[in-house]
Amino acid sequence: MLKLWNKDRIAIATETLKGVSSKVIEALENRPVYIRLRGLACMRGSPAKAYVLHIPVEEVGGEGRLLRACQVIIDAFVEAGLVLQRDAHHSLKLHATLMNAKFRKRNKSAGRRDYFDARGIFKRYGSENWGEYFIPEAHLSQRFAYDRRGYYHCCASMPFLGASKSSDF
Template sequence: MRGSPAKARVVYAPVEVIGGEDRLLRACQVITNAFTEAGLVLEKDANQKLKLHATIMNARHRKSKTRSRKADSFDARTIFGQYGSEEWGEYLIREAHLSQRFVFDDNGYYHCCASIPFPEEMQLD
């Protein structure tokens, strides 16, 4: 999260790499580079640093009848106070999804256009 927790718009958890090899980050970078070389990435986005994270809360997706600019933020201080040092466990990532922005499936997740499975022998047990 950037900025003040008192006026948060997005709360995310960083990805902690296990094993110190940064394999996930390297795999993501290979995919990003391929898209950039193919001309599928906007110039303004091409040099942005990749941030591996899990979005926990996003005010943009809040359901509200009255929507103003001030309502787009929320006070996340209690959330950080209660859960900020929480251990969230481990999750094995078995594939990468290419998702279409602003298009959602029935389950509320971004629509997956294609996926690339990671090799079984590369996955940690």
Template sequence: MSREILAPPLQRLDNNRCYRINLIHEDFGNQLAAMQRQRQPESKKSENTYTEQDLYNEDDDDEQEEGADFILEELPNSYYKLTLHVAQSFYGGLIGFKGTTKRRIESETQTDIYVPRSRDGGGGQKKAEDVSIKGKTRSSVMAARRKINLLLVSLRKRMRPTHFTCVALNYGEVKEKYSDFKAQILALNLPGIDENLFQADECIHLTLCVCVLLDEAERAKAVEVLQSCKAFLADLHTPFQVQVRGLEIMNDDPSAVRVLYACIEAPELQKFANSAMQPFLRSGLGVDDHERDAVKLHMTVMNNRYRKQIDDKAAGAFDAREILKRFGDYDFGKVECSEVHLCALHSSEKGAFYKVTGSLKF
């Protein structure tokens, strides 16, 4: 019978307390950690610390492939050091109240984490530093990185999106018919309906994914992710044929609507959109509160938020019953799509589309 069962290693604490150290089956990757504990001097064993078991260290090699967002190096003193970029806006969340979050991650993974001080705005001459993680083992450093990434994903979800990937529809037949649609509705003089509710003619589009990009490095990474989506076009017919027809609302009450949108028929674009959403989510830059498997393709026509931005005292919704009754099957026409843009939200100026950060052309 195994000696670990007949005479298990013990950990002695103060007040005459003595605990048996349970060895975890090697399938869970913790056997080495158990052997290291046995070899530790008694003074080290008595420390009241806890190292969280990392059940995912078999994924570490996959994370070292080309395009990884970190640098891992082995130092001369047999320590490992990992550096990764973290936007300055996340420093406070990573450190936590009086450093509690940072200390918790360090304690759970037995690592030391360095978070740069926030830059004081001294002319932007000093190069931004990266967050670094130092530990005795590669697995502990990678475990700390995963915890930091999960924390950043959680923090990012609480922020307002800054960018979005989209297909512009502000040209050709769709733009012409959209202008006619808006003119016909305004000519009816319906109660509570005014021009401020409508999307600008130059800005009509369909959104594929929204992102939170907080600095230049994150914007550059998002453009790289967008370019990588070119691989999804191999088995699709391009340019995409996009049919815009019919109206729907985002809620269930047509008498109190916040968003009225036009429906999109584009099977090939739908396949691309579903695939292209995943790299942005995996990168941590994209956000999806609904955790959908498929992108809902639509072209926003009227949004009460547009009116509230101009007049914060405006009503919180509008009555769309007459619009749906008269224009529910309105045909906005067809266009061909040959590029996808990464744009900054709320960046449109009068007579112009949103500011484009990067594009994927095909």
């Protein structure tokens, strides 16, 4: 998550993403990317006291092309000064968030970090195979801003195949 708190930083991030497009396509070996979603995991805590419940993302084929491409983007954002120093050395965890206690409706005066019991969810869905998916592009999405379909607003996108049109920027 980048902290892009104004239009200037969003513009820098957009240009940075645009500038690494060819390096990303090279890291992906100009081949399509497919991912597999399988199982469940907690970002922090345990299933009994979960804060974030997510599905781990695996690259189909396990070649590491997607992680290499992501690292190209991360390195470019770090170089552009868009990553906070405390976040610069965190490792990337590809995942699909299902539940986040941070957004749970609760009594705000409790003054403590909220969690939820996910043991029942793990028991029922913990080894579920959620399917394989083609990933055509990367999006730079803006939190708290949504498009007409309810998805995060896409500030910029980068196609993952060289044959795709580059006018998506």
